[in-house]
Amino acid sequence: MSTEMPATHGGIAPHYHALFAVDAVAIAVSAVCLVLRFIQQRRTWGALWWDDWTCLGAMIVSCGLLPVWLVSKAGHHIWTYTFDDLSQFLKTLFVLELLYSSSICLAKLSVLFLYTRLFSVVSIAKVQIYVLFFLVVAFWLSSIFGVIFTYDPVYAAWEPWIPHTMINMRDFYLATGSINTCLDLAILIFPQTMVWKIQMSTKKKFLISMLFLLGALVCTASVARIVCIVQYDETDLTSDVGNMFLWTVLEPSLAIICCCLPVIYKLFKRNRWEIPSSAEESK
Secondary structure, eight states: OOOOOOOOOOSSOGGGHHHHHHHHHHHHHHHHHHHHHHHHHHHHHSSOOHHHHHHHHHHHHHHTHHHHHHTTOTTSOGGGOOHHHHHHHHHHHHHHHHHHHHHHHHHHHHHHHHHHHHHTTSHHHHHHHHHHHHHHHHHHHHHHHHHHTSEESGGGGTOTTSSOEEOOHHHHHHHHHHHHHHHHHHHHHHHHHHHTTSSSOHHHHHHHHHHHHTTHHHHHHHHHHHHHHHHOOGGGTTTSOHHHHHHHHHHHHHHHHHHHHHHHGGGGOSSOOOOOOHHHHHO
16 A cells, blocks of 8 residues: 555646636626626616625625635545645635625625615515515525534534534535525516516517526526536545536626626617616606
């Protein structure tokens, strides 16, 4: 049996570079969309509001995902890691989950604040929006606390060789992933009935409805992430995280892009028409 110590890894494995590049491009595109959103909101409303600031918060947090992935040293077989490298990898998983949960929930809140701008004059819509607000915040807090207290003591999350107790991580991430997808679907479906009550042409209603339905891309990313969790090989966890990392970073970027599209579409339309708010509709 060889007594040679595992080599220290300097970064993520070479075959992960393409996945990393995809996420980098997605974050860059989401940043461009956010800038365009700010420009359009200043033109339309004269100032930024909570939907814009929460979208900015989601962008800032999602930008932290890439450097965390970069220092994870992921992609190598677990038996080639030193204890220090393995501990660093597990720390990055811990931080990645916290950033991911915060980013996707801030993006959800941004969409709900936008709904508040557009539909809150309708009483039933206002109640439904508040219920969705409550569910998203509750999900956010439960996800954060769930990640932090998966292990007892907490630092066993990155030092699993010490005595500890833990919950079933796969079940936890499957549960949070499923709830996340259900929330995305609820937020996606909500505006459809409202849009079709607005006084404008059927063509414009259809186009606006499609803009909101582009959020289905986020649902697709969420489902893809769940599939990666199901297929995740825990016996060689360090080398089998590429696709899971890909979707963990990609989903928040898609969420930011999708929550910006209903705002920025007017920048690219020669004959601009606006989504009227409920207040305008009721006049």
